[in-house]
Amino acid sequence: xxxxxxxxxxxxxxxxxxxxxxxxxxxxxxxxxxxxxxxxxxxxxxxxxxxxxxxxxxxxxxxxxxxxxxxxxxxxxxxxxxxxxxxxxxxxxxxxxxxxxxxxxxxxxxxxxxxxxxxxxxxxxxxxxxxxxxxxxxxxxxxxxxxxxxxxxxxxxxxxxxxxxxxxxxxxxxxxxxxxxxxxxxxxxxxxxxxxxxxxxxxxxxxxxxxxxxxxxxxxxxxxxxxxxxxxxxxxxxxxxxxxxxxxxxxxxxxxxxxxxxxxxxxxxxxxxxxxxxxxxxxxxxxxxxxxxxxxxxxxxxxxxxxxxxxxxxxxxxxxxxxxxxxxxxxxxxxxxxxxxxxxxxxxxxxxxxxxxxxxxxxxxxxxxxxxxxxxxxxxxxxxxxxxxxxxxxxxxxxxxxxxxxxxxxxxxxxxxxxxxxxxxxxxxxxxxxxxxxxxxxxxxxxxxxxxxxxxxxxxxxxxxxxxxxxxxxxxxxxxxxxxxxxxxxxxxxxxxxxxxxxxx
Amino acid sequence: xxxxxxxxxxxxxxxxxxxxxxxxxxxxxxxxxxxxxxxxxxxxxxxxxxxxxxxxxxxxxxxxxxxxxxxxxxxxxxxxxxxxxxxxxxxxxxxxxxxxxxxxxxxx
Numbered sequence: 344x345x346x347x348x349x350x351x352x353x354x355x356x357x358x359x360x361x362x363x364x365x366x367x368x369x370x371x372x373x374x375x376x377x378x379x380x381x382x383x384x385x386x387x388x389x390x391x392x393x394x395x396x397x398x399x400x401x402x403x404x405x406x407x408x409x410x411x412x413x414x415x416x417x418x419x420x421x422x423x424x425x426x427x428x429x430x431x432x433x434x435x436x437x438x439x440x441x442x443x444x445x446x447x448x449x450x451x452x453x454x455x456x457x458x459x460x461x462x463x464x465x466x467x468x469x470x471x472x473x474x475x476x477x478x479x480x481x482x483x484x485x486x487x488x489x490x491x492x493x494x495x496x497x498x499x500x501x502x503x504x505x506x507x508x509x510x511x512x513x514x515x516x517x518x519x520x521x522x523x524x525x526x527x528x529x530x531x532x533x534x535x536x537x538x539x540x541x542x543x544x545x546x547x548x549x550x551x552x553x554x555x556x557x558x559x560x561x562x563x564x565x566x567x568x569x570x571x572x573x574x575x576x577x578x579x580x581x582x583x584x585x586x587x588x589x590x591x592x593x594x595x596x597x598x599x600x601x602x603x604x605x606x607x608x609x610x611x612x613x614x615x616x617x618x619x620x621x622x623x624x625x626x627x628x629x630x631x632x633x634x635x636x637x638x639x640x641x642x643x644x645x646x647x648x649x650x651x652x653x654x655x656x657x658x659x660x661x662x663x664x665x666x667x668x669x670x671x672x673x674x675x676x677x678x679x680x681x682x683x684x685x686x687x688x689x690x691x692x693x694x695x696x697x698x699x700x701x702x703x704x705x706x707x708x709x710x711x712x713x714x715x716x717x718x719x720x721x722x723x724x725x726x727x728x729x730x731x732x733x734x735x736x737x738x739x740x741x742x743x744x745x746x747x748x749x750x751x752x753x754x755x756x757x758x759x760x761x762x763x764x765x766x767x768x769x770x771x772x773x774x775x776x777x778x779x780x781x782x783x784x785x786x787x788x789x790x791x792x793x794x795x796x797x798x799x800x801x802x803x804x805x806x807x808x809x810x811x812x813x814x815x816x817x818x819x820x821x822x823x824x825x826x827x828x829x830x831x832x833x834x835x836x837x838x839x840x841x842x843x844x845x846x847x848x
Numbered sequence: 849x850x851x852x853x854x855x856x857x858x859x860x861x862x863x864x865x866x867x868x869x870x871x872x873x874x875x876x877x878x879x880x881x882x883x884x885x886x887x888x889x890x891x892x893x894x895x896x897x898x899x900x901x902x903x904x905x906x907x908x909x910x911x912x913x914x915x916x917x918x919x920x921x922x923x924x925x926x927x928x929x930x931x932x933x934x935x936x937x938x939x940x941x942x943x944x945x946x947x948x949x950x951x952x953x954x955x956x
């Protein structure tokens with residue numbers, strides 16, 4: 344067995360425990376431990392990506408119990424890519440948080456590492472109940488992070504977020520229980536095999552359980568009409584947390600993609616394509632609803648939250664189109680949109696500190712020292728996230744549109760994505776004008792922005808530019824990952840063959 | 849017995865859904881608790897109802913499915929922790945927002 348597969352789980356877990364033990368020590372010490380652990384995670388995630396790059400599916404049996412009796416961790420191209428994205432995002436977010444947003448850092452980094460533990464676990468697990476457990480781990484850490492710093496708005500948004508997610512967890516358990524009751528297994532590969540042989544009378548129950556599962560993932564992934572919790576929760580929390588949460592909707596999207604291509608994929612017989620009629624229409628509705636939110640937002644951080652909704656919708660639209668090309672386009676867009684959305688949240692926080700009383704509200708504010716620099720960074724990030732050439736958003740959207748050519752949903756995809764892109768560009772242009780050029784005489788500016796503060800958003804923007812420069816290799820990797828997803832028999836046999844002891848280290 | 853337990857789960861879930869749709873935090877928390885009771889029972893029953901048999905695999909003897917029992921144990925621990933968290937959060941919301949409405953006031 345390759346122990347590398349469990350390293351992305353153990354590292355944040357151990358770092359979190361260490362940080363908890365270190366809570367009495369000096370702040371820089373704790374920050375250094377957290378930063379080092381996150382950087383090490385980037386290295387490990389990259390290493391894991393290289394290991395699965397040849398198309399092998401790495402299976403790690405916890406306690407060496409054979410699947411489907413024991414729990415397995417599975418790393419294929421998709422999982423490794425998601426883990427790497429999480430690691431890169433978290434490194435730049437920690438870098439930003441060190442500059443003051445973690446307050447005295449006593450518990451921020453503990454919660455942050457625990458959240459990384461949960462997210463990586465959700466990406467790597469091959470067991471449905473285990474997925475539930477990792478969802479809970481990342482959620483309880485996110486509750487703590489969301490409320491970090493306090494304030495009435497944050498508490499209200501946090502209450503809604505917690506209650507909704509508790510209902511979601513309950514639905515998840517109902518779905519898992521039903522699937523176990525009918526199929527007698529919780530291993531995702533084994534579920535797929537047994538779904539193929541399902542009897543006629545159980546079909547209705549299994550379909551209900553599958554759609555319940557879809558509803559839960561849709562809630563996590565902010566798919567309309569279950570996206571309404573997101574703007575409040577993301578718009579009112581602190582900037583590094585919101586930036587980190589940009590990956591959380593992607594956990595939902597990942598789970599949908601996994602269920603869509605594996606459990607309800609081509610191998611599963613009568614329930615194959617269970618999500619097909621739902622995914623694309625709901626995703627397009629999400630894009631429209633998100634765009635309306637972007638236009639109506641009164642603060643930049645709220646606008647960023649709605650941009651996350653738009654990107655979640657665009658992403659799931661790509662997954663909903665189906666086929667290797669669309670999945671690959673979706674994965675490319677996923678990388679881009681996560682990093683770009685995080686950059687907007689961080690920039691909104693910087694502006695909010697710099698503009699004094701005007702905060703990040705879209706109203707005329709004081710003349711900003713270093714305003715041109717800030718406006719330049721805003722321009723780059725806004726171009727990227729709205730999908731203008733020459734930045735990564737354009738490449739992502741172009742790939743999605745190209746993948747939809749000839750598919751039945753093509754007119755809808757084209758119409759919705761193109762019109763909403765235009766609206767988002769116009770709205771962001773209006774926001775930029777308001778933030779940087781409309782000066783209110785006599786208003787006092789806040790803190791002077793240091794160039795170092797801009798490090799994290801700039802780093803994220805640079806990675807975005809890297810995504811354009813290396814769009815070819817990245818897209819090819821996405822395509823390889825998509826083809827691996829569509830050939831689920833290789834995944835199933837890797838997981839279950841490891842069970843019979845066929846593959847020994 | 850199957851019918852009885854199905855009715856129990858149904859009533860618990862229905863009450864839970866009703867309460868969690870109320871406007872104040874206390875009924876909402878109670879509703880979430882009832883729903884988690886319902887789902888725990890539901891998970892437990894998914895191993896099929898058996899009376900007086902051990903959850904240990906033996907040769908030539910009937911046994912109850914031990915896996916749902918383990919799942920329920922995990923689910924109980926998680927839902928207990930989450931309930932404790934949401935209770936504290938509701939208290940804090942009551943203190944910070946000045947009332948116990950889930951939206952922080954009647955006017956929202």
